[in-house]
Amino acid sequence: MSAAKIDSAQVNNQGDDEVFELKPMNFNPYVLQRIAPDLLLKKYLDLNIRPSLRSFNEFKSIQINDSNLQDNQNLLAKTTVKNGNTIVICGIFAKITEQSLTSDSSILESSQLYNEIYENDPSNQNQNTNSEFMPIYPIIEIARGRFGAPTDEEMILAKKLYNLILNSRLIPKSSLKINLGIKFTDPITNKETTYYSNADDEKNLENKEFNLNDFKPKNNFNFNLHATFKIFNREGPLFDIIYSTLLKTLQNVHLPNVYIDEQNAYLSNILNNSAHSNINTSRNKNKNNLIEDDLSLICDDSNTYPLILNQSIIGFSSTFGFIDRIKSEPHNENNISPNDNDDKETVLLCDIEGEAEETECYSRVNIIPINNQNDSDDNDEFTYFSITGGGSKITKQLLRKAVWLSKQRSKYLQSL
Amino acid sequence: MNIGDRRRIIGPVNARALYFENSKPKESIHHTRKKNNEIRPFFIQTGLLTNPNGSAYLEIDNTLILVSIFGPRPIKGPFMNKACFQVETKFLPYVNQPNYLSKAYLFNTNNNATEEDVNIRRNLDITGGSYSSYSNIEQKISSYIHSAFLPSIILEKYPKSTIDVFIIVLSANVEDNVLSLISGISNCCSLALVDSGIELNDIISTGISRILKDNTVILDPTTIHNKDITDDGKYVDAVISFMNCKNDQIVGFLTDGNLNIDNSLIEALINNSNRMAKQIRANIDVYLIDQISSN
Numbered sequence: 190m191s192a193a194k195i196d197s198a199q200v201n202n203q204g205d206d207e208v209f210e211l212k213p214m215n216f217n218p219y220v221l222q223r224i225a226p227d228l229l230l231k232k233y234l235d236l237n238i239r240p241s242l243r244s245f246n247e248f249k250s251i252q253i254n255d256s257n258l259q260d261n262q263n264l265l266a267k268t269t270v271k272n273g274n275t276i277v278i279c280g281i282f283a284k285i286t287e288q289s290l291t292s293d294s295s296i297l298e299s300s301q302l303y304n305e306i307y308e309n310d311p312s313n314q315n316q317n318t319n320s321e322f323m324p325i326y327p328i329i330e331i332a333r334g335r336f337g338a339p340t341d342e343e344m345i346l347a348k349k350l351y352n353l354i355l356n357s358r359l360i361p362k363s364s365l366k367i368n369l370g371i372k373f374t375d376p377i378t379n380k381e382t383t384y385y386s387n388a389d390d391e392k393n394l395e396n397k398e399f400n401l402n403d404f405k406p407k408n409n410f411n412f413n414l415h416a417t418f419k420i421f422n423r424e425g426p427l428f429d430i431i432y433s434t435l436l437k438t439l440q441n442v443h444l445p446n447v448y449i450d451e452q453n454a455y456l457s458n459i460l461n462n463s464a465h466s467n468i469n470t471s472r473n474k475n476k477n478n479l480i481e482d483d484l485s486l487i488c489d490d491s492n493t494y495p496l497i498l499n500q501s502i503i504g505f506s507s508t509f510g511f512i513d514r515i516k517s518e519p520h521n522e523n524n525i526s527p528n529d530n531d532d533k534e535t536v537l538l539c540d541i542e543g544e545a546e547e548t549e550c551y552s553r554v555n556i557i558p559i560n561n562q563n564d565s566d567d568n569d570e571f572t573y574f575s576i577t578g579g580g581s582k583i584t585k586q587l588l589r590k591a592v593w594l595s596k597q598r599s600k601y602l603q604s605l
Numbered sequence: 606m607n608i609g610d611r612r613r614i615i616g617p618v619n620a621r622a623l624y625f626e627n628s629k630p631k632e633s634i635h636h637t638r639k640k641n642n643e644i645r646p647f648f649i650q651t652g653l654l655t656n657p658n659g660s661a662y663l664e665i666d667n668t669l670i671l672v673s674i675f676g677p678r679p680i681k682g683p684f685m686n687k688a689c690f691q692v693e694t695k696f697l698p699y700v701n702q703p704n705y706l707s708k709a710y711l712f713n714t715n716n717n718a719t720e721e722d723v724n725i726r727r728n729l730d731i732t733g734g735s736y737s738s739y740s741n742i743e744q745k746i747s748s749y750i751h752s753a754f755l756p757s758i759i760l761e762k763y764p765k766s767t768i769d770v771f772i773i774v775l776s777a778n779v780e781d782n783v784l785s786l787i788s789g790i791s792n793c794c795s796l797a798l799v800d801s802g803i804e805l806n807d808i809i810s811t812g813i814s815r816i817l818k819d820n821t822v823i824l825d826p827t828t829i830h831n832k833d834i835t836d837d838g839k840y841v842d843a844v845i846s847f848m849n850c851k852n853d854q855i856v857g858f859l860t861d862g863n864l865n866i867d868n869s870l871i872e873a874l875i876n877n878s879n880r881m882a883k884q885i886r887a888n889i890d891v892y893l894i895d896q897i898s899s900n
Contacts, residue, residue, distance in 0.1 A: 334675030
């Protein structure tokens with residue numbers, strides 16, 4: 190792309206014979222996009238191309254690498270995504286929190302009651318409150334050569350991501366609940382065995398000599414998922430790529446099984462309760478005495494299970510910018526209201542990139558469609574839809590186009 | 606929510622990091638086996654990032670380091686006749702930092718772990734405590750790089766500006782020691798500075814050597830060598846930075862270990878580290894010449 194040119198002008202000072210001539214100034218596109226982004230964008234759009242040399246409906250290239258470089262046990266999943274020139278490294282790790290039944294047992298009991306009511310009623314399955322879903326805790330760092338506190342953009346992105354994951358109900362609480370196992374050591378053979386209670390065990394419970402639940406602490410333990418993003422080469426709005434990276438990473442998360450050693454179970458208590466444990470297990474619910482203060486929950490990284498996500502809302506985000514440009518060809522359509530805007534048309538730009546587009550495109554539409562599980566018809570459900578007005582006229586037609594493009598993009602990203 | 610840090614969403618305060626019983630890292634295919642007098646092969650690339658003025662990427666075994674240079678950039682404030690030079694080191698939050706690792710490592714190899722070791726392991730916070738402050742090890746690395754590169758950069762050429770170095774450790778070899786990491790970071794910084802086009806007195810190259818009690822010399826000690834020293838326990842490591850084209854001037858020196866250091870030992874450490882530094886310098890030079898000729 191050749192450099193831009195500012196028209197030369199002749200200035201004739203009255204009363205002075207001298208004629209000053211202003212010479213045309215040439216700038217290369219990188220300089221011009223900083224000093225006159227509107228001019229640069231206009232010049233490119235007139236040529237039916239964008240400053241990034243992409244066409245209007247063309248998304249940035251994307252490359253996803255979920256190499257499982259498990260150099261660190263704490264890291265549950267890691268994805269590196271290259272989107273255009275932008276590189277996003279996303280790592281997810283977990284922490285464990287304990288929910289004490291003694292402190293808020295009443296709240297939990299009422300919520301359990303609530304669950305029982307709603308779980309038994311299939312028509313109400315979608316009406317659970319957000320309290321049955323977990324957020325993730327994102328930390329976003331954009332490499333910009335700055336020290337110190339996070340920038341506004343980083344804070345806004347993190348908050349938006351946090352709210353979106355929680356409110357879109359992506360991660361059910363049940364997927365992050367820890368099913369605590371107990372490790373027993375055979376005193377004679379020294380063989381260590383870890384038991385996890387599962388559905389089969391519960392069926393056969395009566396045949397067993399002991400009830401595994403008696404050995405467990407009565408408190409609930411949950412995983413908390415933390416995501417960190419490190420972004421290099423920022424060259425446009427980042428929400429789409431961050432959300433896509435997060436989804437891709439979450440789909441790779443494997444949580445470890447967690448157990449406690451039998452030595453940590455408070456045996457005398459179990460012995461006391463064993464006689465009537467099968468009759469009334471909830472009796473000692475409020476006794477917090479099965480837990481030591483420093484109970485060590487041990488994770489077994491050789492024994493993991495995949496994180497279960499709410500598949501019905503998975504879809505990938507796309508943002509479109511809208512900008513006016515002078516019509517390149519005169520249209521033959523009948524103009525309904527002839528006015529000044531006649532010669533303008535609004536064009537849709539996929540994946541805003543570069544300083545010129547970012548500073549000039551204020552009208553934006555951000556869409557996260559829901560991907561169809563079966564590839565039959567289109568479904569018209571969305572996880573997120575936002576329209577920001579910024580001066581350009583967003584017509585129904587353009588919106589339809591944006592929706593269609595976002596669905597195609599989402600399907601494509603899903604397939605990667 | 607934590608009220609200490611309102612700008613970040615850092616999750617519940619009472620959350621505990623995961624604790625793995627079998628925390629021995631999985632045997633990685635990336636562990637290089639080498640002779641004592643050899644150095645590990647490494648991968649370098651410059652210009653990976655376009656936003657900073659210069660950048661370099663270095664990979665040795667599982668250690669991945671990315672350095673970006675921002676500058677010279679103008680700064681506000683009173684006139685300064687030379688550039689201000691700053692270094693920031695950050696580990697990605699989930700990367701184990703070597704100071705924690707040394708404890709973790711001791712705990713693994715030593716069956717008689719004390720109560721204290723167990724507690725240290727249990728209370729490890731993998732984020733290093735906080736997102737906003739720097740850990741000891743990050744500060745240590747930053748200060749080494751700062752003092753080693755200060756003589757190299759011609760700061761007088763850039764009045765009233767600032768040169769910022771950002772070091773990001775994307776992944777660290779779980780059992781590597783700090784000094785080995787510092788040597789990698791230092792070599793990566795040299796490349797990034799060259800890439801940024803900032804004027805330098807010389808490219809700094811850094812070597813690391815280890816001397817055991819029986820005077821065995823190991824260049825570029827790795828994870829495998831770390832296992833050797835646990836039985837005997839007496840060793841000294843030195844990471845030393847040189848300006849090889851300026852009469853091998855030493856610009857940085859850091860030792861670690863428990864051998865008594867005397868003059869002859871220091872001389873041996875310098876000589877051996879210099880041997881490694883020269884090999885690295887030769888590699889860097891070839892890479893840079895290749896780049897010029899390919900452009």
